[in-house]
Amino acid sequence: xxxxxxxxxxxxxxxxxxxxxxxxxxxxxxxxxxxxxxxxxxxxxxxxxxxxxxxxxxxxxxxxxxxxxxxxxxxxxxxxxxxxxxxxxxxxxxxxxxxxxxxxxxxxxxxxx
Amino acid sequence: xxxxxxxxxxxxxxxxxxxxxxxxxxxxxxxxxxxxxxxxxxxxxxxxxxxxxxxxxxxxxxxxxxxxxxxxxxxxxxxxxxxxxxxxxxxxxxxxxxxxxxxxxxxxxxxxx
Numbered sequence: 001x002x003x004x005x006x007x008x009x010x011x012x013x014x015x016x017x018x019x020x021x022x023x024x025x026x027x028x029x030x031x032x033x034x035x036x037x038x039x040x041x042x043x044x045x046x047x048x049x050x051x052x053x054x055x056x057x058x059x060x061x062x063x064x065x066x067x068x069x070x071x072x073x074x075x076x077x078x079x080x081x082x083x084x085x086x087x088x089x090x091x092x093x094x095x096x097x098x099x100x101x102x103x104x105x106x107x108x109x110x111x112x113x
Numbered sequence: 114x115x116x117x118x119x120x121x122x123x124x125x126x127x128x129x130x131x132x133x134x135x136x137x138x139x140x141x142x143x144x145x146x147x148x149x150x151x152x153x154x155x156x157x158x159x160x161x162x163x164x165x166x167x168x169x170x171x172x173x174x175x176x177x178x179x180x181x182x183x184x185x186x187x188x189x190x191x192x193x194x195x196x197x198x199x200x201x202x203x204x205x206x207x208x209x210x211x212x213x214x215x216x217x218x219x220x221x222x223x224x225x226x
Contacts, residue, residue, distance in 0.1 A: 004150070004155070012166060031214070040218065041218065042201070042216050042217060042218035042219060043156075043201070043216040045213060048213060050212075058213070090155050090156075092155070097146070099143070099205030099206055099212065099213065099214060100155075100205075101146055101158045102158070102203075102214065103158075104155030104156050104157070105155050106154050106155050107153075107154070107155055
């Protein structure tokens with residue numbers, strides 16, 4: 001039982017490049033989330049999807065897009081990467097509603113030069 | 114606006130010592146969750162407290178939810194090196210949460226042998 005799987009685990013990009021972070025969960029959860037974690041800033045919500053077919057902005061959505069491909073998968077795309085987007089990105093899922101306990105992946109460490 | 118304040122931000126202690134970390138807010142939450150995050154991994158749920166005044170124990174960890182449901186504490190008895198990690202509290206149902214969890218910035222605990 002894998003839980004929440006994120007790929008890739010590490011990535012280095014140049015400014016202006018684009019990439020997509022992938023996330024999949026096998027717990028049949030309705031809700032999925034993308035966070036970024038920066039030193040001294042804690043976990044900040046980028047986007048979330050309360051259910052298949054819906055997505056909403058979180059606290060820091062600028063520079064990102066998301067796709068809820070199906071119930072299992074929720075991807076995060078950086079169209080034109082900037083050094084300010086250097087961070088550790090976490091995907092999470094929860095059963096029914098954003099206030100339920102969340103299950104996190106192990107993160108993607110992204111550096112933008 | 115930071116709705117959940119955690120203190121202390123950093124804590125370094127010797128094995129066998131006791132410690133308490135705090136999670137405080139001016140908002141009332143319907144429930145509060147505690148997570149532990151180890152280096153290179155995502156946060157893992159430890160406990161959820163729901164009722165004002167509730168106390169939950171998880172081996173050497175004792176969690177308490179304040180009577181007014183605005184604050185919580187985590188007490189660790191006889192800390193072990195394996196307790197090292199980042200402890201995060203997250204509130205549900207508070208002001209500004211928009212149906213999602215509000216995370217504190219965390220307390221980074223280091224337990225030295």
